[in-house]
Amino acid sequence: MLSSILTATFAFGASVVAQSSSSVVCVAGQCLQGYSNTTLGATLSASGISTDVLLLPGQYTSTTNPSLLHELLTSSSASLSPSTGFANSSAGSSVSLPLNIALQPGIAIYPQTFYSGQGSYSSLPTSPVGNASIPITASSVALSGNVWAAVSAGSNSRVILWNSIPDVSQLPSTASGSLSLLNLQSSSCSPPCSGNGVCSAAGTCQCPTGFTGSSCESCATGFFGPECQACPSGCTSCDGGISGTGRCLVPIVTNPPSSCNCINGECGSNGQCTCINGWTSASNGTQCAACASGFFLDTSGSCEICQLGCAQCADGSGDCITCNTGFTQDANDRTKCDATQQTTSGGTVCPDGSYSAGSTCQTCSPLCQTCTGPNSNNCVICGSGTYSFNGSCVTTSSGGVCQGSNLIANNNKHECDTCGPKCTSCQISNFNVASTVDQAQCTGCLPGFVLSQGKCVASCPSDTFLSPQDNLTCTACSSSCTSCSGSANFCLTCANNLLASDGQCVNSCPSNTFSSSGNCVSCHPDCATCSGGSFNQCTSCNKALPVPTSGRCLATCSQNQYFDTTSSTCESCDGSCASCSGAGPNSCLACSSSSQVLRGGTCTSANCTSGSSVVPGLGACLSELVVVPSSSGTSSGALPSITGLSTPITTTTTQRLQWWEILLMALGCAFIFVAFLYCWRRRARKQRAKDTAAFASAKALPHKHNWRWRLARFGEKLFGHSRREPLPESEEIALWKLRAAEEARHHTEMEKLIGGSSRSPSPLPSLHHYKRRGSHDYSDAHSSGRLSAGSMYSQVTGMPRTGPEPRQPVKTNPLTSRFSTTTFGSSVCKKPSVSHHELTPHMPPTDAEAYAASVRQSPEPDTSYWITPTNTGGSRNPFRK
Numbered sequence: 019m020l021s022s023i024l025t026a027t028f029a030f031g032a033s034v035v036a037q038s039s040s041s042v043v044c045v046a047g048q049c050l051q052g053y054s055n056t057t058l059g060a061t062l063s064a065s066g067i068s069t070d071v072l073l074l075p076g077q078y079t080s081t082t083n084p085s086l087l088h089e090l091l092t093s094s095s096a097s098l099s100p101s102t103g104f105a106n107s108s109a110g111s112s113v114s115l116p117l118n119i120a121l122q123p124g125i126a127i128y129p130q131t132f133y134s135g136q137g138s139y140s141s142l143p144t145s146p147v148g149n150a151s152i153p154i155t156a157s158s159v160a161l162s163g164n165v166w167a168a169v170s171a172g173s174n175s176r177v178i179l180w181n182s183i184p185d186v187s188q189l190p191s192t193a194s195g196s197l198s199l200l201n202l203q204s205s206s207c208s209p210p211c212s213g214n215g216v217c218s219a220a221g222t223c224q225c226p227t228g229f230t231g232s233s234c235e236s237c238a239t240g241f242f243g244p245e246c247q248a249c250p251s252g253c254t255s256c257d258g259g260i261s262g263t264g265r266c267l268v269p270i271v272t273n274p275p276s277s278c279n280c281i282n283g284e285c286g287s288n289g290q291c292t293c294i295n296g297w298t299s300a301s302n303g304t305q306c307a308a309c310a311s312g313f314f315l316d317t318s319g320s321c322e323i324c325q326l327g328c329a330q331c332a333d334g335s336g337d338c339i340t341c342n343t344g345f346t347q348d349a350n351d352r353t354k355c356d357a358t359q360q361t362t363s364g365g366t367v368c369p370d371g372s373y374s375a376g377s378t379c380q381t382c383s384p385l386c387q388t389c390t391g392p393n394s395n396n397c398v399i400c401g402s403g404t405y406s407f408n409g410s411c412v413t414t415s416s417g418g419v420c421q422g423s424n425l426i427a428n429n430n431k432h433e434c435d436t437c438g439p440k441c442t443s444c445q446i447s448n449f450n451v452a453s454t455v456d457q458a459q460c461t462g463c464l465p466g467f468v469l470s471q472g473k474c475v476a477s478c479p480s481d482t483f484l485s486p487q488d489n490l491t492c493t494a495c496s497s498s499c500t501s502c503s504g505s506a507n508f509c510l511t512c513a514n515n516l517l518a519s520d521g522q523c524v525n526s527c528p529s530n531t532f533s534s535s536g537n538c539v540s541c542h543p544d545c546a547t548c549s550g551g552s553f554n555q556c557t558s559c560n561k562a563l564p565v566p567t568s569g570r571c572l573a574t575c576s577q578n579q580y581f582d583t584t585s586s587t588c589e590s591c592d593g594s595c596a597s598c599s600g601a602g603p604n605s606c607l608a609c610s611s612s613s614q615v616l617r618g619g620t621c622t623s624a625n626c627t628s629g630s631s632v633v634p635g636l637g638a639c640l641s642e643l644v645v646v647p648s649s650s651g652t653s654s655g656a657l658p659s660i661t662g663l664s665t666p667i668t669t670t671t672t673q674r675l676q677w678w679e680i681l682l683m684a685l686g687c688a689f690i691f692v693a694f695l696y697c698w699r700r701r702a703r704k705q706r707a708k709d710t711a712a713f714a715s716a717k718a719l720p721h722k723h724n725w726r727w728r729l730a731r732f733g734e735k736l737f738g739h740s741r742r743e744p745l746p747e748s749e750e751i752a753l754w755k756l757r758a759a760e761e762a763r764h765h766t767e768m769e770k771l772i773g774g775s776s777r778s779p780s781p782l783p784s785l786h787h788y789k790r791r792g793s794h795d796y797s798d799a800h801s802s803g804r805l806s807a808g809s810m811y812s813q814v815t816g817m818p819r820t821g822p823e824p825r826q827p828v829k830t831n832p833l834t835s836r837f838s839t840t841t842f843g844s845s846v847c848k849k850p851s852v853s854h855h856e857l858t859p860h861m862p863p864t865d866a867e868a869y870a871a872s873v874r875q876s877p878e879p880d881t882s883y884w885i886t887p888t889n890t891g892g893s894r895n896p897f898r899k
Contacts, residue, residue: 042071042660043644045633046082049663052646055134058126058160058636060100060119064093069660074633074643078117086662091115102126103139103160123219125167125202127156131185132643133636134158142204143216145226151198159183163635164219166574168201176200176564180577180597181608184638189607190619192599201573209233210572212553213544213563214246235542235553236260244543261540261551265503269489271466275306282306284442284464294464295425296321296436309333319439326399326406326431327355344390357388357398385411399432402451407434417445418453426458440464440474468492498523511536544571580605594621608637615639
């Protein structure tokens, strides 16, 4: 298909050459006016604009410069006229931006260099090109993206083209000469297609008829061989697969018994089943599935006739269940029914060959051995050479077949019996009175069964083959074969440890086959030699797929590699080459740098003129595609004046935001607001928690436990630890604290009494600055200038109040205290003993205490203010010892 298309189109393309004309050729960002024969791309025009432009391959948007091109692209009347190979839309169609100008998947050739002249285009083929080579008469070739072309040059070298070629004469010497196309495919498939498939532009392998698989690597059901041919006609299945021989495994059966719900019968053209002898329909409705009356099912699966005189007998054993009229059960053999003896009226027993006719015995018919009357229909046992069939005696053929039936003569039963399982007809060679029924040989079988050694079987044994002459008889293979097909000498397996190769027995397999189960199986067609039948088990490759890769044979290396035939490996191209045909900088097929072009296989500086550059994907300067005269002058050949060729876009338009852009901006603002609100609330919660903790600490409130505290408690329970609770306070300590509070109060009162005298301020230190060891600090409650004493809360707990102390009147009479001067003399100063050690050790009086004692009427017995009250009897005073 591809061959015919390419040959026709290439020949036509070479015969047409356009004349050079004035034109404007543009790429995105630049336009040149001059003379050009280039036909590659699409022509853009618009009403109201006198100039048409040729758009080269690329993408064009509403902001594309220069202003002339911008005006054409954005014009409401713009229309596009694509050239050959770019016709992805009809000519004169409207333009929608962005506009992509690209060659459709395939190849385009041009009769002149730089894509000039009338081009010819061919799309990707739908089936492999094969080994055919199609001559290409072209001076330039354009390839679409992700498409490669395998070509052969004059020296029969195989070269892969990945890029467009603006001038075929500039190819390296290894690719010089006349070109012929060998293959054309897309490189989008991963993994690559096998040699039987074609990679489409969509990235899938297109398989020809008969092939299947993701890479078209195998044959579909019902196909065989390297080219996946259909199985022979008349076969339900054959030896299929890409390595199969195509021999028929299951012939097509015409009207099998199952087609008309039949088992042991033949289906007619009307769909009715005709049972073979001895069979009838079963109780479940299946036709020919049970033995008829007078027959029983024997061990071979055949319905055998009951013994003579037996109307019904048991399956398996054949024991008679019911005897016919005139017969009685045999006492010695339960399979037999004996005929009643013929006697005269006088009681005389008639001999064999006669019957009772009143008072005398009369002779039977010559056909009868015993009888009950004169006619042949009255025979009990038929005479020699005849056999009982449907109540009468019939003769047989030379093969022992009863006359008028397909039954075989049974000399033991003197009856016509059935042939055997699945047999429609049978015979006994050289039949005589000594022949037995087991000598019968089937001559016909039910559809779906074949003859093997006189029996009807489902398939031929391994050492035989089905004769192609009648498709019925199994014929023995030759002695050299253990199995064969089609003929006795076409071996499928061989004797004496030989290998079967294409029907012959050989010692070793040919190079393009591999050994498997005594056979030489053909390699996959992708391989030259292999270790198995799969397409990824190649050990060497053929010329069409020369690149070995991980057990596969591929058509090409990657784009920046070439195939080295010496080492049979893919080697990297020179750094200056985008693709190449060999090693070194002189074998480039395309250049990797956008500032270089191909010259004789070497990438050199482009040196583009007229301010142009190399057009991406074309490998040529824009100035090479358009010839710009050095000066326009005023002659008739001068170029017409066109404005906007080099002027950039001057108007700027503001583009309205799309709905999705507005939505994204709104979502972004909402996210920022939510994040700010979250951070502000988190900071507020932390500040509240901090203030709450300070308040709880100041008020000595129970602390609210957080997750860390709960985790610590869980760890203590898990590892068997418990929090150490503070020991309970003993009674002596509690009393001591109360005494300390009373002592502090007494000191305060004494200091107030002393401070209230008319004496001048004492130079001695104040009692407020003296702290006894082991006592509490009450500086806040006893600060200088206070008119009231410490609160009862402070005296009892030893802790200062956090709020202001209530103001109380100063006691003017210190004697109202129970620590009055009347009790000082009888008081004994003691210190409490707690746990056998002193909590407050005895200390010498300070200068202030000594001075205070000197001014009292009765001196204190000691500097310690622990007072032992006198025993008044039964007192509940807690300070009493």
